[in-house]
Amino acid sequence: MAVRRSDLERSDEELREWVESIESVLRTEGPERAKALFRAVRDYLTDAHVIVEDATFNTPYRNTIPLEQQPAYPGNIELEQRIENINRWNAMAMVLRGYDSGTGVGGHIGTYASGATMLEVGLNHFFRNKGPDYGGDLISIQAHCSPGIYARAFLEGRLSAAQLENFRRELQPAGGLSSYPHPRNMPDFWISPCASMGLSTPSCIYQARFAKYLESRGLKPANGGKVWNFIGDGEADEPEVLGTINIAAREQLDNLILVANCNLQRLDGPVRGNGKIIQELERSFRGAGWNVIKVIWSGEWDTLFAIDFEGVLQARMERAVDGDYQMYSVSSGPEVRAHWNGNDERLADIMRHLSDEEIRGIKRGGHDQRKIFAAFERAMQSNGRPTAILIKTIKGYGMQGYEGSNVVHQKKNLSIEERQETARRLGIPLPDEAIARADFYRPAPDSEEIRYVTARRSALGGSWPRREVSCPSLTAPDLGLFQEQLAGSGERTLSTTMAFVRMLSKLMDHSDLGRYVVPIVPDEARTFGMEALFRKAGIYSSEGQKYRPVDSSTLMPYREATDGQILQEGICEAGAMASFMAAGTAYAIHGVPTIPFYVFYSIFGFQRVGDMIWSCGDMLSRGFLLGGTSGRTTLNGEGLQHQDGHSQVIASTVPSLLSYDPAFSYELAVIVREGIRRMYELQENVFYYITIHNENYAMPAMGEAPADGIIRGMYRFSATPPAGSPGRKAHLFGSGAIMTEVMRAQTLLNSFGVSADVWSVTSYNELCREGLRVERENLLDPVGTRGGPWVEQLLGGEQGVFVAASDYMKALPLSIARWVPGPYVVLGTDGYGLSESRPDLRSWFEVSGEYVAWAALAALHERGEISAAELAAAKASLGVEPDKPDPAYAGPASAH
Numbered sequence: 001m002a003v004r005r006s007d008l009e010r011s012d013e014e015l016r017e018w019v020e021s022i023e024s025v026l027r028t029e030g031p032e033r034a035k036a037l038f039r040a041v042r043d044y045l046t047d048a049h050v051i052v053e054d055a056t057f058n059t060p061y062r063n064t065i066p067l068e069q070q071p072a073y074p075g076n077i078e079l080e081q082r083i084e085n086i087n088r089w090n091a092m093a094m095v096l097r098g099y100d101s102g103t104g105v106g107g108h109i110g111t112y113a114s115g116a117t118m119l120e121v122g123l124n125h126f127f128r129n130k131g132p133d134y135g136g137d138l139i140s141i142q143a144h145c146s147p148g149i150y151a152r153a154f155l156e157g158r159l160s161a162a163q164l165e166n167f168r169r170e171l172q173p174a175g176g177l178s179s180y181p182h183p184r185n186m187p188d189f190w191i192s193p194c195a196s197m198g199l200s201t202p203s204c205i206y207q208a209r210f211a212k213y214l215e216s217r218g219l220k221p222a223n224g225g226k227v228w229n230f231i232g233d234g235e236a237d238e239p240e241v242l243g244t245i246n247i248a249a250r251e252q253l254d255n256l257i258l259v260a261n262c263n264l265q266r267l268d269g270p271v272r273g274n275g276k277i278i279q280e281l282e283r284s285f286r287g288a289g290w291n292v293i294k295v296i297w298s299g300e301w302d303t304l305f306a307i308d309f310e311g312v313l314q315a316r317m318e319r320a321v322d323g324d325y326q327m328y329s330v331s332s333g334p335e336v337r338a339h340w341n342g343n344d345e346r347l348a349d350i351m352r353h354l355s356d357e358e359i360r361g362i363k364r365g366g367h368d369q370r371k372i373f374a375a376f377e378r379a380m381q382s383n384g385r386p387t388a389i390l391i392k393t394i395k396g397y398g399m400q401g402y403e404g405s406n407v408v409h410q411k412k413n414l415s416i417e418e419r420q421e422t423a424r425r426l427g428i429p430l431p432d433e434a435i436a437r438a439d440f441y442r443p444a445p446d447s448e449e450i451r452y453v454t455a456r457r458s459a460l461g462g463s464w465p466r467r468e469v470s471c472p473s474l475t476a477p478d479l480g481l482f483q484e485q486l487a488g489s490g491e492r493t494l495s496t497t498m499a500f501v502r503m504l505s506k507l508m509d510h511s512d513l514g515r516y517v518v519p520i521v522p523d524e525a526r527t528f529g530m531e532a533l534f535r536k537a538g539i540y541s542s543e544g545q546k547y548r549p550v551d552s553s554t555l556m557p558y559r560e561a562t563d564g565q566i567l568q569e570g571i572c573e574a575g576a577m578a579s580f581m582a583a584g585t586a587y588a589i590h591g592v593p594t595i596p597f598y599v600f601y602s603i604f605g606f607q608r609v610g611d612m613i614w615s616c617g618d619m620l621s622r623g624f625l626l627g628g629t630s631g632r633t634t635l636n637g638e639g640l641q642h643q644d645g646h647s648q649v650i651a652s653t654v655p656s657l658l659s660y661d662p663a664f665s666y667e668l669a670v671i672v673r674e675g676i677r678r679m680y681e682l683q684e685n686v687f688y689y690i691t692i693h694n695e696n697y698a699m700p701a702m703g704e705a706p707a708d709g710i711i712r713g714m715y716r717f718s719a720t721p722p723a724g725s726p727g728r729k730a731h732l733f734g735s736g737a738i739m740t741e742v743m744r745a746q747t748l749l750n751s752f753g754v755s756a757d758v759w760s761v762t763s764y765n766e767l768c769r770e771g772l773r774v775e776r777e778n779l780l781d782p783v784g785t786r787g788g789p790w791v792e793q794l795l796g797g798e799q800g801v802f803v804a805a806s807d808y809m810k811a812l813p814l815s816i817a818r819w820v821p822g823p824y825v826v827l828g829t830d831g832y833g834l835s836e837s838r839p840d841l842r843s844w845f846e847v848s849g850e851y852v853a854w855a856a857l858a859a860l861h862e863r864g865e866i867s868a869a870e871l872a873a874a875k876a877s878l879g880v881e882p883d884k885p886d887p888a889y890a891g892p893a894s895a896h
């Protein structure tokens with residue numbers, strides 16, 4: 001606890017002398033000298049092994065910017081307040097009308113009510129769009145403020161009353177508005193999604209860093225552009241928020257401003273009833289190396305503090321907890337006075353200057369334009385550090401009867417009287433009936449208000465938000481670029497991961513595409529054999545390399561450079577994913593078509609950062625996600641928390657994501673080339689997930705394999721004896737590394753007198769989607785003449801039985817089951833992984849060549865094409881165990 005002047009009276013002589021001398025230094029020599037002296041004393045104690053624990057990262061609970069440093073306000077405050085009030089009314093009206101219509105679509109009033117002033121100050125004076133000389137600000141708001149942003153767009157004439165009426169009714173013919181910022185649903189309007197709380201902070205941090213990366217690499221001019229990240233105080237509890245702030249300071253992101261709307265409440269109640277969220281956040285941000293600016297009280301308080309000669313008011317402020325402050329926001333003037341003053345006569349004296357009504361009306365800093373302006377302006381000047389601005393507000397500010405109440409977040413309706421009272425307070429000049437109906441209000445186009453907002457926005461580069469994509473398209477490379485992969489590996493064995501790294505290297509050398517490639521790894525480059533790229537392309541570091549790496553004399557040194565191309569994210573999948581998002585959306589944000597290749601341990605993808613992947617879909621991200629070391633049995637020793645047999649299944653849930661599990665390097669080449677064509681040549685808003693493996697085997701040449709089949713998801717790889725031979729027949733579907741088992745099964749089946757075709761399935765997900773799409777078209781328009789799904793067309797003429805095996809869950813091949821024209825057995829790796837050798841794992845999960853062959857034989861037996869005796873003989877020779885525990889449920893303990 002800091003020493004206060006009030007305490008000094010009671011303190012001893014020695015203490016008073018110390019404080020008086022520092023006061024005198026401060027007065028005569030200034031703050032820098034005072035700080036230096038203070039540090040010297042502290043350092044002296046530290047040297048003597050006396051740690052001053054109280055020297056925390058907190059400053060007193062007051063505005064960081066004192067009145068004397070507050071700049072003059074450059075706008076017309078009175079007019080801005082009127083404009084804000086209109087926005088407040090219209091934002092509220094959207095939700096109220098939604099409620100009245102009985103559609104039950106919901107909406108929120110309280111968040112915008114608390115954040116309106118800070119957003120208005122930003123929109124009137126700070127948020128600048130891209131222009132010839134300016135890189136453009138990227139602003140992420142609190143999602144629940146969206147009604148206020150729509151209301152402002154309405155005022156600016158960008159949205160119609162009909163669109164406002166259709167808030168949360170996106171299918172209405174007159175056009176509707178999405179609940180929250182969703183670029184995918186409103187691609188000309190919203191820029192970045194933020195409705196899943198906590199993700200906007202890493203997203204903004206890595207956007208700010210990626211802007212610097214592009215500048216360092218000469219892909220974008222260094223022409224400013226700030227990233228503004230507005231979050232809620234409750235939102236700051238999400239681990240992604242405080243978990244990623246360190247990197248912002250480390251990278252010296254002075255282009256980043258985080259604003260926390262500290263209304264002290266979240267959805268259910270207080271954020272920190274027993275403490276102070278603002279002080280807690282200050283410690284965290286300051287400790288992480290950020291500038292912190294606190295905006296706690298409004299101008300009215302300044303007058304009180306001017307007479308707080310003894311610091312009693314400040315001391316009272318420190319003592320009160322957020323639960324108290326929330327209580328004051330719902331209490332009457334006399335109640336507040338009584339609780340606040342307690343038995344302190346000196347405090348009562350100070351407060352006597354205000355009437356009860358004035359006490360009630362005294363504002364928090366977040367509702368005072370001047371205080372907000374001062375904070376934003378200082379943040380704009382920040383050099384070498386990111387800035388966090390912590391602004392104290394009231395949740396539901398201005399909502400008659402509900403301000404600061406615990407139910408305010410969910411409040412969607414107001415009575416007629418409450419509407420009238422709110423409109424009166426906001427000065428909305430509509431007749432009573434219109435107020436009761438919560439009609440929208442827009443002043444005439446030539447009114448002072450409209451002229452003001454228009455002028456302010458045109459001074460700042462036009463309306464916000466506006467998503468405008470202007471990005472050159474790239475020409476996909478000729479497939480011949482990947483000649484090595486198309487030619488196969490001959491006798492040599494290699495993995496699809498090795499093939500991928502070779503391809504990546506080729507792409508990075510490509511004269512047109514090379515500079516746009518952004519390899520991203522979360523401390524896993526060596527796992528994927530990518531360390532050779534360190535020297536070739538360098539690891540991006542804003543500081544370059546200030547040390548000589550231990551391996552500097554080797555062929556593959558750990559090379560960091562300011563123009564490094566690789567983003568080495570350390571062990572932070574959320575950060576790496578946020579980098580992917582930044583690189584995958586640079587086409588829209590900066591007009592630069594960067595192509596991210598994010599390579600990660602496949603199990604630490606979807607299930608770790610699945611929500612961010614979903615968010616990438618919302619933000620219309622492009623790029624390649626590479627699930628490395630994938631396959632439940634292909635990654636063998638790493639065990640239960642590493643072996644992924646399900647990411648492909650989860651990938652199927654992301655609508656704009658295409659997912660592939662290729663077996664051969666030429667398939668990979670065709671898929672990557674097609675991805676570049678679709679995303680960067682045709683500019684489609686899709687992205688790719690490709691699983692790659694670490695099993696080495698001979699890669700066949702592409703030969704006659706159809707590129708079209710590889711892209712659509714399936715083609716016939718081989719037939720033995722040649723296709724069309726009479727007799728017992730099986731069709732085996734293989735994917736990924738399990739293709740090697742399927743090829744073994746083909747040979748085994750031949751030895752049992754069964755001919756077998758091997759089909760390579762590169763994507764069950766794409767096959768399934770196509771099938772469902774065609775079925776739907778046929779359902780809605782049955783008289784049409786189109787054919788059936790592609791799987792059906794491909795296999796329609798085939799006889800025999802069908803067996804599918806992959807290193808993924810059975811659900812994957814089952815997804816195409818109803819288009820397979822015969823008995824269909826699916827094998828897969830349902831269940832938890834475990835550590836074993838690859839062959840033993842494949843036997844355990846029943847995806848080995850033996851089990852694939854057995855599945856075909858059993859299906860043929862079912863059809864009467866194989867005798868019981870033959871089957872019994874096969875069972876023995878294949879080592880099939882009918883009593884084996886089911887790996888979908890059983891673990892190693894039951895294997896003995």
Ligand SMILES: Cc1ncc(C[n+]2csc(CCOP(=O)(O)OP(=O)(O)O)c2C)c(N)n1
Binds near residue numbers: 114195196197233
């Ligand atoms: C990941 C996630 N969890 C929960 C929610 C639901 N939710 C929406 S707003 C909210 C409370 C927000 O509180 P705060 O961040 O303090 O913002 P305020 O509305 O108070 O400004 C919650 C829990 C969500 N949108 N995202």
Ligand SMILES: [Mg+2]
Binds near residue numbers: 263264
């Ligand atoms: Mg809050």
